[in-house]
Each structure stands twice: as C-alpha cells, then as structure tokens.
Amino acid sequence: MEKLMADLKAQIVAQLNLQEVKPEDIGDDQPLFKEGLGLDSIDALELIVLLQQHYHIRIANPEQGPEIFYSVRSMAEFITAHQKQ
Amino acid sequence: MNIFIQGMGCVSPQHTTGGPFLAEIREYEGNRLKAVEPDYKQWIDLKLIRRMGRVVKMGVAAAKLSLQEAAVVMPDAIITGTAYGCLDDTGVFLSKMINQQEEMLTPTAFIQSTHNTVGGQIALLLGCNACNNTFVHKAFSFESALLDSIMMLREGAVQHILTGGVDEITDHSHAILSRFGLYKQAPIRNTALLQSATKGTIAGEGAAFFTLGTEMTAHTVARLTGVSTLYRPADIPEITGALQVFLSSHACGPEDIDLLICGRNGNADEDGVYEAITQALFPQTAVAGFKHLSGEYPTAAAFATWMAARILQLQELSPGVLISGTAPAKIRKILICNGYQGTHYSFILLAHPNI
Numbered sequence: 001m002e003k004l005m006a007d008l009k010a011q012i013v014a015q016l017n018l019q020e021v022k023p024e025d026i027g028d029d030q031p032l033f034k035e036g037l038g039l040d041s042i043d044a045l046e047l048i049v050l051l052q053q054h055y056h057i058r059i060a061n062p063e064q065g066p067e068i069f070y071s072v073r074s075m076a077e078f079i080t081a082h083q084k085q
Numbered sequence: 086m087n088i089f090i091q092g093m094g095c096v097s098p099q100h101t102t103g104g105p106f107l108a109e110i111r112e113y114e115g116n117r118l119k120a121v122e123p124d125y126k127q128w129i130d131l132k133l134i135r136r137m138g139r140v141v142k143m144g145v146a147a148a149k150l151s152l153q154e155a156a157v158v159m160p161d162a163i164i165t166g167t168a169y170g171c172l173d174d175t176g177v178f179l180s181k182m183i184n185q186q187e188e189m190l191t192p193t194a195f196i197q198s199t200h201n202t203v204g205g206q207i208a209l210l211l212g213c214n215a216c217n218n219t220f221v222h223k224a225f226s227f228e229s230a231l232l233d234s235i236m237m238l239r240e241g242a243v244q245h246i247l248t249g250g251v252d253e254i255t256d257h258s259h260a261i262l263s264r265f266g267l268y269k270q271a272p273i274r275n276t277a278l279l280q281s282a283t284k285g286t287i288a289g290e291g292a293a294f295f296t297l298g299t300e301m302t303a304h305t306v307a308r309l310t311g312v313s314t315l316y317r318p319a320d321i322p323e324i325t326g327a328l329q330v331f332l333s334s335h336a337c338g339p340e341d342i343d344l345l346i347c348g349r350n351g352n353a354d355e356d357g358v359y360e361a362i363t364q365a366l367f368p369q370t371a372v373a374g375f376k377h378l379s380g381e382y383p384t385a386a387a388f389a390t391w392m393a394a395r396i397l398q399l400q401e402l403s404p405g406v407l408i409s410g411t412a413p414a415k416i417r418k419i420l421i422c423n424g425y426q427g428t429h430y431s432f433i434l435l436a437h438p439n440i
Contacts, residue, residue, distance in 0.1 A: 015191075017135040038132055045192045052189050 004076045012072070015050050016043050028073045036071075044069060051075075057082050086239050089438055090306045091157065091298045094150025095391040096120050096143040097291035098275075099378050102150060106395050107403040110378060113275045116268040117259055117288040118380035122146075129210065136193050137206065138174045140167075140253035143292040144203035145210060148247055152211075155296035155304050161243035162216040163204050164234050166226035166250040168383030170200030173255045203251050203292075216243075224383040224425035226250060227390075231312045231433070238299050249294030250387030254380075259288055267381070267426075269351070278351035278377040279408060286350035289380015293387035295394075301438055307394035310418075310434040311335045317428050321361045324430055328366065328422065331432045339366040343416045344396065346389050348423035349408065350376040355427055362422060363409075371402075371410035378406070386423045386431055393419040397437045 009023035012032075016039070026037060032047075033039045039047075047069055051057045057079060059065065068078045095101040098118035099111050111121065125134055125142045128149040134142065144165070152160065174197040181190055196202070201219040208217050216237075220229035227250030234248040254262075262268065269285035278287060297309065313331045318324045332338055345367050347359040363372055379388040396402055397419060402412045417440050421433040 019131060019135050042136070042192055042196070049189050049191045 001076055001080065004079060005072050008072050008075055011050055011054060012047070015046050026072060029071050031071060032069055047075075051079070055079050055083070086299055087301070088235055088238055088309045089298055089301055090295050090309055090394050090435075091245070091302055091304050092151045092153065092155025092296040093294065093306060093391055093394060094147040094154065095291065095293040095388065096122065096147050097293070097379050097388055098289060101391070102146065106399055106401055107378070107392070107406065110276060110403070110405040113287075115272050115287070116263075116285070117254060118275060118290070119254075120290050120292075133210070136197060138171050138197050138202075138253075140171050140173065140251060140290075140292070141197065141203050141206050143253070143290075144249065144251040144294070145207055147249060147251070147292040147294040148207045151247060151249070151294040151296045154306070155245070155298075155302075157245045157296050157298075159211060159213055160215065160245045160247040160296065162218070162234070162237060162246045163208055163213060164216075164230045164237075164246060164248045165201070165204040165207075165219045166228070166230035166384055166387070167200055167203060167219060167221060167252055168223050168226045169252050169258065170221065171198050171202045172253055172258050174198040174202075176255060176257045207247070224429035225314050225316075225431065227384040227387045228312055228314050228431045228433070231309070234297050235309070235312065238297060244298055244300075246297045247294060248297055249292060250384030251292035252290055252382045252384045254288045254290045254382065262288065273351070275377045275380075276405070279349050279374045281351035282353050284353050286352045286355075286376065286381040289376065289382045289385060291379055291382070291385075291388050293391040295390070305438045307397040308436040308438045310436050311432075312434075313432045315430040315432075318430060321358060321365075324358065325362055325365045327430075328362065328432055332420070332434070335434055337418065337434075339370070342367060342370055342418050342420045343413050344371050344373060344393075344402070344419045346373045346375055346393055346419060346421045347408075348376060348385070348389070348425070349374045350381045355424060358424060358427075359422070369410070371412040372408045373402070373406040374408050375406065381425075383425055385425075386421060386433060389421045389423060390433055390435070393421055393433070393435045397435060
C-alpha cells in the first residue's frame with residue numbers, strides 16, 4: 001500500500017503538471033479536491049484517465065468518483081480492491 | 086474619429102517585458118528565435134499556469150502588461166489574431182490520439198488546443214464577459230483583429246478594446262516549415278539576417294497586445310491611423326499603388342513618413358519588394374527592420390506595431406533597427422509595410438498622438 005501511494009503521488013504530480021508540488025508534499029489522507037490539493041473537475045477527468053492508463057481500471061459508476069478520488073489513500077484502496085477481484 | 090493605443094505589452098525573442106526599450110539586441114545563432122519568457126507568476130495563479138501552453142502564457146502576459154500600462158481594469162472587448170493558435174497543445178493532443186489509438190485522451194491538451202484559447206484565458210483571468218473574438222486569417226490574423234477593433238470603436242459601442250497578435254513556433258512546426266523551405270539551411274546570426282543574400286529566413290514567435298480607445302489619456306502611447314491589407318499582388322507596381330492609395334486615404338503622402346518599418350526577413354526571394362518600394366516611394370526616408378529581432382511568423386506585424394508605437398512615444402530609435410537613412414529629430418509618422426511569403430502584404434500607419 002505504501003509503495004502504491006508513493007507511485008500514485010508521483011503519477012498525480014506528473015499527469016496534472018502540478019508545478020512546485022513534490023510527490024512527498026501530498027499527504028496520504030489529504031483531500032485532493034477543493035480545500036486540499038485544490039484540484040477541479042478537469043483534474044477529475046485526468047485522474048480517471050490515469051487509472052485507466054496505469055492500472056487498467058475503468059470506473060463503472062461515476063457516482064463513486066468523489067469517494068474514490070477523495071485522497072491518495074482512497075485511490076490506493078480502490079485500486080487494491082479492484083486488482084484483487 | 087481617432088484611435089489611440091493607450092497601453093501595450095509584448096513578449097518576444099527580445100527583452101520587451103521591462104527595462105529600457107530595445108537597448109540591447111539579443112543575439113541568436115541558428116534559424117529560430119525563441120521568446121524570452123518572463124516570470125508568469127506575477128500575472129497568473131500557479132494553479133492556472135500548469136494547464137497553460139507557452140503561447141497562452143505569452144498572450145496573457147502581453148495582455149496584462151497592456152492593460153496595466155493603459156490603467157484599464159476591464160476592456161469592453163478582447164480581439165485576438167493568431168495564425169497557428171495553440172500549436173504545442175494541438176501537437177500533444179494529436180500525438181496522443183495517434184499513440185493511444187484515440188482512447189484514454191486527457192481533456193487538458195484538447196481544451197488548450199483551440200485557436201481561441203488565448204483570448205478565452207485572458208477573459209477568464211479578467212472575469213471579462215464582453216465580446217471575445219479570435220481571427221485566424223493566416224498572415225492577416227493580427228491585421229484583421231485590428232480592423233475589427235477599429236470598426237467597433239468607430240461604431241461607438243465600446244470604449245476600450247484589448248487587441249493583439251500571438252503565435253508560437255514549436256519543434257514540430259519548425260521541422261514542418263523547414264521542410265517547406267521557409268527557413269535558412271545554414272546557421273546565421275540574427276543581427277546579420279537583413280544583410281543575407283540567401284533564401285529562407287529565421288523562425289520567430291511572440292505576443293503583442295494593445296489597449297485601444299478613442300480618448301487621448303495621460304497613458305496614450307501613439308495614434309493608430311490606419312490599417313490595410315493586400316493579398317497576392319500581381320507585381321510591385323500594384324503594391325506601391327496600393328500603398329499610395331492607403332496613404333492618401335489618411336491624408337498623407339510618402340514624404341510625410343518619418344520612418345518606414347519594413348518586413349525584410351533576409352530572404353533573397355522576398356526582400357527585393359522592400360528595396361523596390363523604398364526606391365519608388367521613400368528614397369529619402371529612414372528605413373528600419375524588425376524581423377531580425379522577432380523572427381518571421383504570421384503575426385509578426387504585431388511586434389512591428391509595438392516597436393513603432395514605442396518609438397513614437399519615446400522618440401528613441403535603437404541603432405540596431407535602422408537599415409538605411411537617418412531618422413529625423415522628431416518622429417511624427419511611422420509606416421509599417423510588412424509581407425509574408427510574398428502573398429500577404431499589410432500597411433499599418435501610426436502617428437505621434439499630439440499631431
């Protein structure tokens with residue numbers, strides 16, 4: 001899980017071109033949107049593509065989005081759960 | 086009705102975003118001039134910068150500088166001219182389409198790749214809901230933006246218009262345009278470009294924005310007297326004829342021009358036109374060039390307009406821009422005569438605001 005979260009942080013920084021944010025600056029449980037990292041709806045689309053490209057996971061139910069993309073930990077948990085299936 | 090340039094901003098291969106006016110000409114070796122980019126964080130929030138391509142950032146910076154100099158907070162319209170638009174993001178998006186077989190395409194490059202992204206981003210940053218239009222008319226894009234702005238101001242519907250021209254050169258476009266033979270094959274120093282006798286020119290890029298209005302203010306830089314375009318002239322007499330008609334329509338003749346800024350670009354196939362125009366109409370007039378500073382690109386006339394307006398405002402002529410003749414002590418009228426690839430010619434007449 002720790003390795004996956006570290007990978008995700010690096011992928012988020014690269015995919016979203018987060019200038020002046022280092023992967024280690026992102027907290028495991030820090031909210032990614034709004035008051036946390038400050039991501040927006042366009043970033044949400046980028047994160048969906050990130051999951052497809054790097055982990056071959058498609059989100060079937062869009063209503064799950066806020067829950068999955070709440071933090072790096074929630075994304076990692078979703079990926080882990082999905083990969084066990 | 087007079088149209089005045091109330092403020093302007095320019096991002097170019099020279100140091101044009103601050104400091105003395107073209108005091109030191111930046112030298113390049115090769116066939117490509119890259120814009121000197123300022124620290125964009127002074128105008129754009131970091132969260133927004135990350136999504137912007139270079140051309141968008143250049144346009145936003147030039148627009149912000151222009152409004153700042155004019156002391157105008159909110160323009161009544163934003164009119165942009167660009168031939169290539171946001172080329173870099175277009176390349177990114179198209180490459181992804183091919184490499185990923187049209188699947189899993191991310192939205193950012195697509196959103197940023199349209200031609201009107203520059204004008205759109207300026208409006209978003211300003212919170213400007215007014216008229217926003219982008220002209221994509223190849224080498225007449227900037228001139229079309231100017232003409233539209235002049236007409237809108239003359240209609241009296243608006244007070245201030247933010248108008249500009251912007252284009253970028255990317256690795257892809259440079260490679261493609263090189264294959265078309267646009268650029269010199271042997272390396273050349275930009276300061277020697279206008280004396281070159283070989284074919285081709287050097288690539289350039291940049292953004293220049295102008296805040297236009299009908300009232301003269303304490304910030305007024307110059308008067309924009311007129312703009313005209315000429316497409317595919319049959320021969321040189323057609324160009325000189327059109328130029329005479331243009332000047333007389335603005336109640337002046339060649340003898341009234343204190344400085345001619347011509348679009349010489351060091352291409353042996355194209356520069357003869359300027360020689361012929363100078364000999365026919367302006368034998369005694371001081372002649373300056375600008376493409377050794379900006380490089381060649383379809384909206385390079387925006388850089389020339391910025392340079393001409395600043396010369397009129399400061400009454401300063403950098404020795405590095407003069408090709409022939411001596412500029413008079415008082416520069417009242419400047420004519421820009423620009424061409425692009427022998428097909429697109431434009432004339433822009435500017436005057437000191439007090440005459």
